[in-house]
Amino acid sequence: MHVVFLSSDKARERILSEAFVAGVKAHGDTYEVHRLQPEPVTYEQADAVCMVGVKSKELFRGHVRAGVHVVMLDKGYSRHAVSGAVRAWEYWRVAVDAHHPTHYLDRIARPSDRFERLKLDVKPWRKKGEHVVFAGSSAKYHSFYDLPDPTRYAYKMLRRLSGQTSRRLVYRPKPSWKDAEPIAGSDYSEGGSIADVLEGAHALVTHGSNACFEAVISGVPCIITGDAVAKNISSHDCEDIENLRLATDEERMQWLSNLSYCQWTMREMLSGEAWQYIRPEIYG
Numbered sequence: 001m002h003v004v005f006l007s008s009d010k011a012r013e014r015i016l017s018e019a020f021v022a023g024v025k026a027h028g029d030t031y032e033v034h035r036l037q038p039e040p041v042t043y044e045q046a047d048a049v050c051m052v053g054v055k056s057k058e059l060f061r062g063h064v065r066a067g068v069h070v071v072m073l074d075k076g077y078s079r080h081a082v083s084g085a086v087r088a089w090e091y092w093r094v095a096v097d098a099h100h101p102t103h104y105l106d107r108i109a110r111p112s113d114r115f116e117r118l119k120l121d122v123k124p125w126r127k128k129g130e131h132v133v134f135a136g137s138s139a140k141y142h143s144f145y146d147l148p149d150p151t152r153y154a155y156k157m158l159r160r161l162s163g164q165t166s167r168r169l170v171y172r173p174k175p176s177w178k179d180a181e182p183i184a185g186s187d188y189s190e191g192g193s194i195a196d197v198l199e200g201a202h203a204l205v206t207h208g209s210n211a212c213f214e215a216v217i218s219g220v221p222c223i224i225t226g227d228a229v230a231k232n233i234s235s236h237d238c239e240d241i242e243n244l245r246l247a248t249d250e251e252r253m254q255w256l257s258n259l260s261y262c263q264w265t266m267r268e269m270l271s272g273e274a275w276q277y278i279r280p281e282i283y284g
Contacts, residue, residue: 129202
């Protein structure tokens, strides 16, 4: 297999690319590392192209049209920080041909060993809460998914929710998106942690925010209107806000176990362990 890794000039992406292709090489596959170009370039000679984040829908779609698989990497679902000069995370999530691995996440029942290493305290499902959180995404994410402006989209979703529940609504925009603004009819959550916002929540609603991972761990049911990672164990429509799907404990723990095999450390990429599990997904 021939792999092309596309990296920006960010230090953490360069380090990530070096670790990733070392793992590819450890399995006898060939690779190239290229700097991202201002205009999308399709590498038709590759079997798989790796990219970090939702930088360019044109770049992603161009490779899909050319029959080249796309491996997308982004910040891990469990974001344990790595100390040091370069801002980074211990885990990086990996999905093949999508931003999240939802389309194949349940195909193989993984053991719980990797999830247990995270030492996360999974709370029982909350059966009753006071408010509903809508977790927004960035303009870059909305562009990738052909969604309206994030504020317009949030307004629309909050209005739909207000017609389905009398519970207090809380708008939590993506913290790193600097153009967010309050929306009438909802409380505005800026600053603080997502854990604070989830305290006492009845549900979390989102199209694609990773806040749904934190919600599932905290025992807060979700409504996923897009392809956010909790989609497979959640409700999907705002009309379900008072009749939320609660996955069984076994379903939730299996989902967490499977998901832990979709995020990897730099060391695991460098050794080739990560590529050992990613490579078969490219062949479907």
